[in-house]
Amino acid sequence: MALPRSFKRALWVFHVATGSCNGCDIEIVAALTPRYDTERFGIMLTGTPRHADVLLVTGPVTRPMLPRLKRIYEQTPDPKAVVVVGGCGSTGGVFYESYNIVGPVDEVVPVAVYVPGCPPRPEAIIDGVVKAVAALETAGVSR
Amino acid sequence: MHNERINIQLDGGKSEMTYSIPIGPTHPALKEPIRFSFELEGERIVGVDIKPGFAHRGIEYMGMRRNLIQTLYLSERICGICSISHPLALTQAVEHAAGIEVPPRAQAIRTIIGELERIHSHILWAGVGAHELGFDTLLHLSWNVREKVMDLLEQLTGNRVDYAIPIYGGVRRDIPEEKAHLAYEALDYYKRLLGDMIDAFLHDKSVEMRTKNVGVLTYDEAVALCAVGPTARASGVNRDVRQDWPYYTFADMQIQAITPRDFGREPVGDVYDNIIVRLLEVGQAIDIIEHCMEHMPSGELMSIPKVPALLAALKKAEGEGIGRHEAPRGEVFHYIRLEADVEEPVAWKVRAPTYGNLMSWVPKFLGDEIADIPIIAASIDPCMCCMDRVHFVTRAGDRSTQWKQELVRRSREKTRRMCG
Amino acid sequence: MTSDELLAVLSGKLGGELTVLRSVEHRHGEAGRPIVDLWVEVPLARLRDAVAALCDASPPHITVISGDDLGDRIILNYHFSVGWGTHYGEVALILRTSVPTDNLTIPTISDLLPGALTAEREKHEFYGITVDGIPDDRNLFLPEDMTIHPWRKDEASVQRTTSMVKRLVKWETRDA
Numbered sequence: 001m002a003l004p005r006s007f008k009r010a011l012w013v014f015h016v017a018t019g020s021c022n023g024c025d026i027e028i029v030a031a032l033t034p035r036y037d038t039e040r041f042g043i044m045l046t047g048t049p050r051h052a053d054v055l056l057v058t059g060p061v062t063r064p065m066l067p068r069l070k071r072i073y074e075q076t077p078d079p080k081a082v083v084v085v086g087g088c089g090s091t092g093g094v095f096y097e098s099y100n101i102v103g104p105v106d107e108v109v110p111v112a113v114y115v116p117g118c119p120p121r122p123e124a125i126i127d128g129v130v131k132a133v134a135a136l137e138t139a140g141v142s143r
Numbered sequence: 144m145h146n147e148r149i150n151i152q153l154d155g156g157k158s159e160m161t162y163s164i165p166i167g168p169t170h171p172a173l174k175e176p177i178r179f180s181f182e183l184e185g186e187r188i189v190g191v192d193i194k195p196g197f198a199h200r201g202i203e204y205m206g207m208r209r210n211l212i213q214t215l216y217l218s219e220r221i222c223g224i225c226s227i228s229h230p231l232a233l234t235q236a237v238e239h240a241a242g243i244e245v246p247p248r249a250q251a252i253r254t255i256i257g258e259l260e261r262i263h264s265h266i267l268w269a270g271v272g273a274h275e276l277g278f279d280t281l282l283h284l285s286w287n288v289r290e291k292v293m294d295l296l297e298q299l300t301g302n303r304v305d306y307a308i309p310i311y312g313g314v315r316r317d318i319p320e321e322k323a324h325l326a327y328e329a330l331d332y333y334k335r336l337l338g339d340m341i342d343a344f345l346h347d348k349s350v351e352m353r354t355k356n357v358g359v360l361t362y363d364e365a366v367a368l369c370a371v372g373p374t375a376r377a378s379g380v381n382r383d384v385r386q387d388w389p390y391y392t393f394a395d396m397q398i399q400a401i402t403p404r405d406f407g408r409e410p411v412g413d414v415y416d417n418i419i420v421r422l423l424e425v426g427q428a429i430d431i432i433e434h435c436m437e438h439m440p441s442g443e444l445m446s447i448p449k450v451p452a453l454l455a456a457l458k459k460a461e462g463e464g465i466g467r468h469e470a471p472r473g474e475v476f477h478y479i480r481l482e483a484d485v486e487e488p489v490a491w492k493v494r495a496p497t498y499g500n501l502m503s504w505v506p507k508f509l510g511d512e513i514a515d516i517p518i519i520a521a522s523i524d525p526c527m528c529c530m531d532r533v534h535f536v537t538r539a540g541d542r543s544t545q546w547k548q549e550l551v552r553r554s555r556e557k558t559r560r561m562c563g
Numbered sequence: 564m565t566s567d568e569l570l571a572v573l574s575g576k577l578g579g580e581l582t583v584l585r586s587v588e589h590r591h592g593e594a595g596r597p598i599v600d601l602w603v604e605v606p607l608a609r610l611r612d613a614v615a616a617l618c619d620a621s622p623p624h625i626t627v628i629s630g631d632d633l634g635d636r637i638i639l640n641y642h643f644s645v646g647w648g649t650h651y652g653e654v655a656l657i658l659r660t661s662v663p664t665d666n667l668t669i670p671t672i673s674d675l676l677p678g679a680l681t682a683e684r685e686k687h688e689f690y691g692i693t694v695d696g697i698p699d700d701r702n703l704f705l706p707e708d709m710t711i712h713p714w715r716k717d718e719a720s721v722q723r724t725t726s727m728v729k730r731l732v733k734w735e736t737r738d739a
Binding site for chain 1: 176196197198199200201204205208213216217220221222223224226267282283286287290293303304305
Binding site for chain 3: 194195196199201203204239245247250366367368369370371380381382383386387388389390391392393394395397398399400440465467474476478480489490492494498499501502
C-alpha cells in the first residue's frame with residue numbers, strides 16, 4: 001500500500017509518556033517551538049491517537065501504563081509508525097531491575113525507529129520522525 | 144471527611160446531583176501521568192481525587208542496589224526539568240553523612256547552574272500556562288526566549304538537559320574565564336526581556352480575567368498542607384530553603400522569599416499570584432547568578448579528584464545525612480544512610496516538591512469550573528500540563544469521551560467569553 | 564527558632580523520654596553561619612505528643628517520613644523543618660521512632676498536620692504499616708492491586724517475587 005501523498009505534506013504525531021522523567025517530553029515540545037519549528041514541515045502534535053500517523057513514545061514502560069500503551073497503539077489507525085524517544089524507552093537506560101517497570105517499549109508494541117539520547121536533542125527527534133516516514137514508505141504497510 | 148482543625152474538604156462532599164469524571168492517566172501533566180477523578184455539580188467542581196503512581200519507577204529501590212556514583216546519575220533522571228536539583232540535594236546529603244567538604248568554587252558553580260535551571264524551568268512553566276489558557280502565541284514566544292538559557296547551559300555544561308555537573312565533593316566541570324562573557328550576554332538578554340515578559344503575562348487583561356481568583360489556596364491551607372515552593376509563596380507563605388536554611392553559596396547571600404507583595408499585591412493564592420512569583424524569581428535568579436559570577440572564588444573543583452579514591456572513601460563512610468535544595472518547584476529533600484564496607488546506600492529517601500504540593504490541588508480545584516481544570520492543574524507546576532482524555536459519565540450511564548482538544552477548547556472558549 | 568529552643572519545647576512535653584541523638588552543624592559558603600540539623604528519638608507511644616508540642620509552639624512543616632527496615636524493627640524518621648520565614652531561622656528536625664516488625668502499627672498525625680497524609684499513605688503501602696486513624700489508606704504511588712511491600716527486606720518484600728523485578732538490560736558478566 002503506497003502512502004498517500006499527504007504524508008509528505010502533513011504528519012500528525014501523538015505523544016505518549018509511559019513513565020518518563022519528562023526530559024524527552026520537554027525536548028519534544030521544544031521541537032515545536034520557533035527555534036526548531038517542525039510545523040514548517042507539516043509535523044504537528046495532535047491531542048488524540050485516532051488522528052495520529054506517528055506515535056512518539058517516551059519512558060520505560062511502567063506497570064500501570066502497560067495496558068494504556070497497548071490501547072493507544074490499537075487506537076492509532078494504519079499506517080502508523082512508533083518512534084521511541086530516549087534511552088529508557090529503547091533499552092531501559094538507567095532504569096534496570098525495578099519491580100514497576102515492564103519495558104522497554106519494543107516488548108510492548110512494535111517499534112520502527114529508536115532515537116537514542118538522554119534526552120536526545122530536538123533535531124534528533126525530528127530526524128527520527130522523518131526516518132519513521134521513510135520506514136513507512138519502504139515497508140509499504142504499518143509496522 | 145471534614146478536618147475540624149482546618150476547614151479542608153479532603154474527599155469532597157458527594158450528593159445525589161453530582162456526576163464524576165475521571166481524567167488521565169495519559170497526559171504528562173506531572174513527573175508522572177496522573178489520574179484525577181472530579182465530582183461535578185453542573186460545571187462546578189465539588190470533589191477531586193488524585194491517583195498518582197503511573198510513572199513510579201521504583202527509584203529508591205533501584206538506588207539501593209547501585210553504588211553511590213550510579214545512584215547520582217539515576218537521581219538526575221528523576222526529573223528532566225529540574226535535573227540538577229536532585230543531584231544537588233543528594234550530594235549534599237552524602238557529603239553531610241560522610242563528612243566530605245566541598246570547595247567554595249565548586250559551591251559557586253553548583254549555585255550558578257541551579258539558578259540557570261530555575262530560569263529555564265520558570266519560563267517553560269509560563270509558556271505551558273499560556274498554552275492552557277489558549278495563548279499559543281505566548282507559548283511560542285516564551286519558549287523561543289527560553290532557548291537562550293538552554294544554549295548557555297549547553298555551552299557551560301555540555302548538554303541541554305541532565306548536565307552531570309555535581310559529584311560528591313565538588314563539580315565535574317569548571318566555568319572558566321573564557322566562558323564568562325557568554326553568561327553575561329545571556330543575563331543581559333534576560334534583563335532586557337524580563338520587563339516585556341511581565342507585561343505580556345501580568346498586564347494582559349485576558350490573562351488577568353482567567354487567572355485572578357481562580358484556583359485559590361489560602362495561607363492557612365498552604366501551611367496546613369505543607370505546600371512548598373512558588374505554590375506556597377503565592378499564598379503568602381514566605382518559605383524558601385535558600386532563605387531559611389542557606390546552603391552552598393546562598394550561605395553568603397541574603398536571599399528573601401518572593402511573595403506577591405513584591406509586586407504590590409496582597410497574596411490571594413490564585414493562579415495570578417503563581418505567575419507573579421515565578422516571573423519575579425527569574426529576576427532574582429539573574430541577580431544571584433551575576434553575584435556569583437562576580438565573586439567567583441578561585442580554587443579547586445573537587446575535594447577528592449580521582450573517582451576510585453572517591454568510591455573508596457564513600458565505601459568506608461558511615462553515617463546519615465539530609466540534603467535540601469530549593470528547586471524551581473519547591474523543596475527537594477534527600478535522606479541517605481551509609482554503612483561502612485557496603486557500596487550501596489542502605490537507606491535512601493527522595494522527596495520531590497510535587498509530592499508536597501499534591502494535596503494542595505484539592506482546595507485549589509474545589510469551587511471552580513471544568514474549563515479551569517487545565518490552568519489550575521498547571522498552577523502548582525507539575526512539570527507538564529497537557530491533560531489528554533476526559534471521560535464523562537452522566538447519571539444515566541451514557542458515556543462520551545472527550546479529548547485534550549476538547550478540554551483546551553473549553554478553556555479557550557471561556558477566554559473568548561470573558562473577553563467579550 | 565534555635566535548636567536549643569526547639570529542644571526545650573520537646574523536652575518540656577516529653578521529659579526524659581526524649582533522646583537527643585545529635586545536633587550537627589554544617590558550614591557552607593565561605594563565611595556562612597552554620598545550618599543545623601537536629602536528630603532526636605522518641606518512643607512510638609509519645610510520637611503524637613511530640614508532634615502536638617511542635618504544632619503548638621510554631622507551625623511545623625513536614626517534608627517526608629523516611630524509613631529503614633532493620634529486620635526486627637522499622638525505623639521511621641519524621642523530617643520536620645521548624646522556623647521558616649527568616650534568614651537562617653530554620654532548624655531541620657529529624658524525629659525518629661521505631662516500630663517493631665511484629666506489631667506494625669503507628670498512630671496518625673494527619674489530624675494534627677494534614678500535610679502528613681501523603682507521607683503516611685506512602686509508608687502504609689511501601690512498608691505494610693497500619694496507620695491508626697488515617698482517613699484514607701488506599702495505595703497512592705503503587706498500583707491498587709499490589710499487595711507486597713517494596714521497601715521491606717524480608718518475606719513481605721518484592722525480592723521474594725522474583726518475577727516482579729525485571730532486568731531490562733542483560734549483563735553478561737553479572738549474575739542474574
